[in-house]
Amino acid sequence: MAPARGTMDFFAAQAAAKRHTFVLVVLFVTAIALTVAVADVGIALVLSRTAGPLGRGAMAVTGREEDAIGLVTTWMGELLIPVAGVVMAVVALGTAWHALRLAKDGGDAVARMLGGRPVDRLTQEPGERRAVNVLEEMALAAAIPVPRLYQLDSESGINAFAAGTTPERAVVAVTRGAVQKLTRDELQGVLAHELSHVLNHDARINLRLMALVGGLTVLALIGRVLLSVSDGGSSYRRRRSGGGVLLGAGLALLVAGAIGAFFGRLIRLAVSRQREFLADAAAVQFTRNPGGLASALSKVASEGSVLASPHAPEAAHLSGLFSTHPPIEERIRRLGSEPAGATPSAREGEASHPSAGASPEALGLAAAAAVGRLAPEHLAAARDLLASFPPAAADAAREPFGARALALALLLDGEPGLRSRQLAVVSAEPALGAEVTRLAPAVDQVPRARRLSLLDLALPALDGLSADQAQALVRDLAALAEADGRLTLYEWSLQRLVRRRLAPSLGQAPAPIRARALEQVEVEALELLSALAWTGTVDPQAAERALEAGVAAMGVRGTWRILPRDRFTAARLDLALSRLDEAAPPLKATLLAGAAACVLSDGRVTLGESELLRAVAGSLGLPMPTLPPAEGAPTATAA
Amino acid sequence: MYLLAIVLVLVVVLVLWAISIYNGLVTRRNAFRNAFSQIEVQLKRRHDLIPNLVETAKGYLKHERGTLEAVVAARNAASTAAKAAAAAPGDPSAMAGLSAAEGALTGTLSRFLAVAEAYPDLKANQTMAQLMEELTSTENRIAFARQAYNDAVMSYNNARETFPGMLLAGPFPAAQSFEIQAPEEREAVKVAF
Numbered sequence: 001m002a003p004a005r006g007t008m009d010f011f012a013a014q015a016a017a018k019r020h021t022f023v024l025v026v027l028f029v030t031a032i033a034l035t036v037a038v039a040d041v042g043i044a045l046v047l048s049r050t051a052g053p054l055g056r057g058a059m060a061v062t063g064r065e066e067d068a069i070g071l072v073t074t075w076m077g078e079l080l081i082p083v084a085g086v087v088m089a090v091v092a093l094g095t096a097w098h099a100l101r102l103a104k105d106g107g108d109a110v111a112r113m114l115g116g117r118p119v120d121r122l123t124q125e126p127g128e129r130r131a132v133n134v135l136e137e138m139a140l141a142a143a144i145p146v147p148r149l150y151q152l153d154s155e156s157g158i159n160a161f162a163a164g165t166t167p168e169r170a171v172v173a174v175t176r177g178a179v180q181k182l183t184r185d186e187l188q189g190v191l192a193h194e195l196s197h198v199l200n201h202d203a204r205i206n207l208r209l210m211a212l213v214g215g216l217t218v219l220a221l222i223g224r225v226l227l228s229v230s231d232g233g234s235s236y237r238r239r240r241s242g243g244g245v246l247l248g249a250g251l252a253l254l255v256a257g258a259i260g261a262f263f264g265r266l267i268r269l270a271v272s273r274q275r276e277f278l279a280d281a282a283a284v285q286f287t288r289n290p291g292g293l294a295s296a297l298s299k300v301a302s303e304g305s306v307l308a309s310p311h312a313p314e315a316a317h318l319s320g321l322f323s324t325h326p327p328i329e330e331r332i333r334r335l336g337s338e339p340a341g342a343t344p345s346a347r348e349g350e351a352s353h354p355s356a357g358a359s360p361e362a363l364g365l366a367a368a369a370a371v372g373r374l375a376p377e378h379l380a381a382a383r384d385l386l387a388s389f390p391p392a393a394a395d396a397a398r399e400p401f402g403a404r405a406l407a408l409a410l411l412l413d414g415e416p417g418l419r420s421r422q423l424a425v426v427s428a429e430p431a432l433g434a435e436v437t438r439l440a441p442a443v444d445q446v447p448r449a450r451r452l453s454l455l456d457l458a459l460p461a462l463d464g465l466s467a468d469q470a471q472a473l474v475r476d477l478a479a480l481a482e483a484d485g486r487l488t489l490y491e492w493s494l495q496r497l498v499r500r501r502l503a504p505s506l507g508q509a510p511a512p513i514r515a516r517a518l519e520q521v522e523v524e525a526l527e528l529l530s531a532l533a534w535t536g537t538v539d540p541q542a543a544e545r546a547l548e549a550g551v552a553a554m555g556v557r558g559t560w561r562i563l564p565r566d567r568f569t570a571a572r573l574d575l576a577l578s579r580l581d582e583a584a585p586p587l588k589a590t591l592l593a594g595a596a597a598c599v600l601s602d603g604r605v606t607l608g609e610s611e612l613l614r615a616v617a618g619s620l621g622l623p624m625p626t627l628p629p630a631e632g633a634p635t636a637t638a639a
Numbered sequence: 640m641y642l643l644a645i646v647l648v649l650v651v652v653l654v655l656w657a658i659s660i661y662n663g664l665v666t667r668r669n670a671f672r673n674a675f676s677q678i679e680v681q682l683k684r685r686h687d688l689i690p691n692l693v694e695t696a697k698g699y700l701k702h703e704r705g706t707l708e709a710v711v712a713a714r715n716a717a718s719t720a721a722k723a724a725a726a727a728p729g730d731p732s733a734m735a736g737l738s739a740a741e742g743a744l745t746g747t748l749s750r751f752l753a754v755a756e757a758y759p760d761l762k763a764n765q766t767m768a769q770l771m772e773e774l775t776s777t778e779n780r781i782a783f784a785r786q787a788y789n790d791a792v793m794s795y796n797n798a799r800e801t802f803p804g805m806l807l808a809g810p811f812p813a814a815q816s817f818e819i820q821a822p823e824e825r826e827a828v829k830v831a832f
Contacts (some may be wrong), residue, residue, distance in 0.1 A: 133776035140681070141783035143674055143791065184775075288786065337780065399753045464750060 008336050010284040017278035021205075021271055028209065028267045035260025036091060040084040042252025046245060047079060087219070094218025095598050099211035107164025107171035107203075108148070116150030116173045119448045120456040127179045134187050135172060135195075141286035142195045147172045151179060162194040165204040172198070181303070182296055189283050189293025195283030201405055204276045209271060220257030226250030234266040273326045280331055294337035301328045306365065385453055390442035396435075397457040400464035404473050405435035407458055407498055409443040410451055411480040411491060412436070418484055426477045429472070448490065449607055455494055459501045470505040473498065489535070489608050492570050493615035496577070500618050514582040518554060520588065521583055525554070525575040525591060530615065531573055532598045535608045538565075542602060550598030554590050577619040588620045661807050667798050671791035671814055678788055681780040682721055682741060688777055689714040689748075692770045696751075699761040703754050710751050713744040741781075748778070 105113070119128050132149060139146040147162070147170040155175035165169035172194045174187075182190065197203065230246035284290045325331075386394065393409075396402030408426055413419050419440075427433025446454055465473065477498060480490035503510070515521045533546035540562075547562045580591060596615050599609045693707050697704035700707060724733040752774070761767050792814045799808035 126768065126772070129769070129772055130776075133772065133779075135781045137776060137783050140677055140780050141787050143670065143677070143787045285790070286783070286786075395757055398756055399750075461753065 008281065008284055008290050008334065010281045013280055013281035013334070014285070017274045017281060020274045021278070024267055024271045024274065024343050028246070028264060028552060030273075030309075031260060031263045031267060032091070032212060032216065035219070035256050035264075036084060036259075037085050039087045039219060039253055039256035040080060042256060043083050043249045044075070044079040046248030046252060047083070048075065090218060090222065092216040093215075095211045095215030097218075098214030102207050102211060103165065107162075107169055110163040110171045111150040111171050114152060114173065115154050116152050116171075119149040119151050130184060131174060131187065131191075137246075138188060138192045138195050139287055141192065142199050142282075144195065147198055149174070151176060158190075158296070158303060160190050160194050162606070163203055164198070164199040165201070165207065167198050169493065170198040170203070177303075178188050181299065183292075185287075185289060185292035186296035186299065188287050189289065190296050192283035192286040192291060193279045196279035197275065197284065200275065200278060201284070202272075202279070205275070206268070207270060209264070209268040213261050214563075215266060216257050216261040216264055218257070219253050219468065220261060223250045223253030223255070223257055229327060250606070273383070275330065276325050277334065280335060284335065286611050287344050290335040291337065294332050294335040297328050297332050297335075298337075301332075303400050385450065386448065386457070389454055389457070392442040393446065393454060394457065395440055398461055401432075402435065402439075403461035404459035404465060404469065405432060405439055406443070407455060407462070407473065407482035407494070408432075408476055408480060409436050409439040410455055410494060411477060412440055413484060414444075415484075422480045422483045425483070426476055449610070449621070451490070452497070453495065455497060459497065462498065462501055463505065465502070465505055467505055467507060470502045474502065474506070475543060487570050490611055492573075492616075493611045496574070496615045497618040500621065511578070511581040513584050516584045517589060518556065518587065521580055521587070521591075524579045525594070526560050527563060527572065527576040528580065528591070529560075529594060529598050531568050532595055532609065532612060532616075533562060533601075534565045534568065535612050536599060536602060536606055540565075546598045546601040549601035550594040553597030577616065581620055583620075588622055592617055592620060592622055656803075657807065660803055664795075664798055664804055664807060664811050667795040668811060668814075669792070671788060671795050674784070674788035674791040678781065678784040679721070679725065681784045682717070682776065685744070686714055686718045686721070686783060687778045688770070688773055692774060695764070695767050695770055696755065696761060699758050699764070699767075700754070706747070706751055706754050709747045712743075713740070713747040716740045717744045745778070748774070 107119075110120075118133060121132055123129055123132060128151065131151070135149050136146050144167045147164070147167075150171055150173035152159075152173055152175045156177040157175055158178045158181055160172065160174040160178055162170060162172050172191065174190070178187065178190060197212050226246045227250035230244075230250060280293060283293050287293070295598050393406060396406045412422055421600070423433060423437060443451075443454070462473070474495075477495050481495060483486055499506075518525065529547050529550040530543075532550065533543040536546060541566070544562055547560060551560050580588070583591065595613055599605055599613055663823060673738075693711055696707060717737070717740040719735075720737040724737040726733075752771075755761050755771070762771075792824075795814055798804045799811045799813070
């Protein structure tokens with residue numbers, strides 16, 4: 001299977017962008033040299049052909065026209081080199097003039113021109129305060145001085161830019177829309193991106209390239225002036241051949257300058273796009289969170305980022321704006337996320353369930369490919385899920401004591417007699433018993449398909465338990481699960497997830513890596529896939545097909561024989577999973593892909609399959625987004 | 640004559656090259672030292688913030704006295720450890736003490752944040768909202784300062800261990816990355832119900 005994207009190698013990506021920039025700058029220098037050469041040769045040819053004062057001089061020196069080598073040498077010395085010097089001087093002067101003109105506007109002037117208002121460092125307005133704080137955090141991460149922050153109050157789109165040629169004089173500006181509509185993580189990504197422009201002197205690189213392109217356009221400008229002078233002259237002057245020289249030289253300058261400036265501009269834009277990729281990769285280095293920037297870019301893609309200011313086009317040379325950027329979808333993809341266009345339902349405010357309108361197969365495959373990766377659609381689904389939990393349960397999940405009670409409440413049985421026996425077990429610790437009793441009605445409202453998601457919510461808080469408390473929880477969970485004398489798949493899965501999470505608190509070392517190839521854990525993998533195959537169906541042929549699908553997804557050649565259905569016990573599965581936990585991460589991903597394919601082979605996900613798959617992913621230490629179970633699907637129980 | 644000129648040019652180029660490598664190492668060393676001082680600045684900021692935070696929260700969190708006292712105690716311990724570490728820069732035991740104390744403070748603060756979540760009155764209080772934003776930011780700053788330091792250390796160590804930097808790495812000792820929270824510090828903080 002293809003490796004899950006998700007983690008971007010941000011150091012390598014930055015190195016690649018810098019390398020590409022270097023190649024482009026070399027190209028740029030070559031383009032300038034070619035332009036100067038073309039203009040030079042053109043003018044020199046015109047001068048010698050029309051036998052102007054210089055051309056005649058050249059011939060006079062040699063005296064004999066057939067002395068070709070001498071002629072060429074003289075031609076070079078007398079014409080080509082001096083003309084080249086003049087052309088280069090013109091380009092240099094033009095570049096200097098443009099450089100002065102562009103550098104006149106410091107970062108502050110640019111920000112003000114676009115309607116920016118400096119934001120006070122000590123502001124107490126909540127949105128601004130957050131923006132100032134995030135900027136200072138990112139400056140720390142980038143190890144540069146904190147730039148001044150400007151806010152564009154009249155801009156409601158999401159955008160930001162950095163201006164200023166040195167880190168000390170840089171400013172960063174954000175639109176009001178960006179401050180209001182982006183979450184803290186997204187704002188972090190955006191500001192980290194802008195700070196990379198500051199850190200890597202992108203504004204300065206861009207200004208220099210612009211000045212050089214400007215220098216080349218000066219050639220074309222002079223050419224045009226010469227043309228108009230020669231054209232406007234009287235026929236008398238033209239006959240004296242001075243007009244012809246002007247016409248020829250003007251034409252040479254115009255053509256060389258225009259073509260040179262055109263290619264120079266193209267290369268400058270290509271450099272700018274590379275700097276954007278560089279800034280995206282650097283933003284990931286600073287935030288260590290590709291999701292933040294990717295999600296901000298998705299919002300930009302769906303809402304637009306065009307600045308309304310009439311001065312906006314003049315600021316197009318700024319890093320962070322307009323057509324100097326690579327396509328947004330490409331940037332999101334490089335950050336390891338799917339572009340928003342593919343998942344319009346991931347937009348904020350649309351509280352649709354993620355399974356709506358998509359086949360379970362497609363969603364399931366997406367989920368399997370998405371292991372260990374967070375995409376905007378998962379965030380949207382997670383928000384919906386969170387909103388669906390009773391507040392009492394969701395609140396309890398946030399602190400260790402409540403989370404502990406919640407885990408226990410999730411195992412309470414619906415049958416009253418059994419439930420009171422279970423509560424008696426828990427009430428050995430009176431405060432805990434009271435909390436479980438309090439949470440029970442809230443937990444009862446949660447449909448079984450979402451109960452393991454509720455547990456997921458509580459797991460992080462369980463880290464706060466002491467070793468004694470963790471042991472007590474594991475003991476109590478086992479007691480509750482076995483109160484009715486049988487162990488359901490749900491009960492088993494819940495216990496596995498909790499135990500895996502508590503492993504550090506219980507003093508268990510993480511599993512060492514003992515297996516790197518599938519062959520080393522073949523027996524356990526077969527056991528796992530067989531269990532999954534039998535969970536979804538009782539039909540031997542369907543189970544066989546499910547196993548085959550899983551085996552194929554793991555890239556195994558040859559066939560595996562499914563293990564008999566009556567062979568499975570919770571203890572055996574526990575053993576197989578703890579052995580599989582010793583697999584190297586890529587192998588684990590392969591195993592999970594096989595497990596997901598096995599579950600999806602019949603195109604529907606039963607509750608039991610979904611729970612077992614979660615327990616498997618949890619046991620392997622791999623996060624996995626919820627596979628939505630088919631509504632009303634039969635539930636299965638393990639022996 | 641020509642040979643001499645060529646050799647001379649080569650020697651000059653080599654010397655310039657060596658100088659640029661040496662300067663690169665010095666720049667990277669200073670960068671990671673500066674990044675380290677940033678961590679200290681941010682830790683100090685956290686210590687200064689906590690008394691205000693606790694003062695504001697006190698009125699609302701009457702039943703969470705234990706949590707608040709734990710925060711104050713951890714803050715005082717961390718502040719003392721920071722002074723000890725500043726007095727003896729580079730001393731491994733002082734550094735270990737500091738990182739243990741800061742780890743403990745991180746633990747109590749995250750518990751405080753979790754507890755505060757459950758008090759709507761407290762969340763609605765404007766001063767508290769401002770302090771929470773500052774606390775969130777401070778926690779981020781410490782994490783990012785640490786990350787920047789560790790990135791700078793990596794860049795420095797890469798430069799001094801790879802060719803050609805390794806030829807001149809004599810006066811540049813290897814640098815250690817900074818881990819604020821070792822596993823045992825997690826154990827050191829326990830929740831008491």
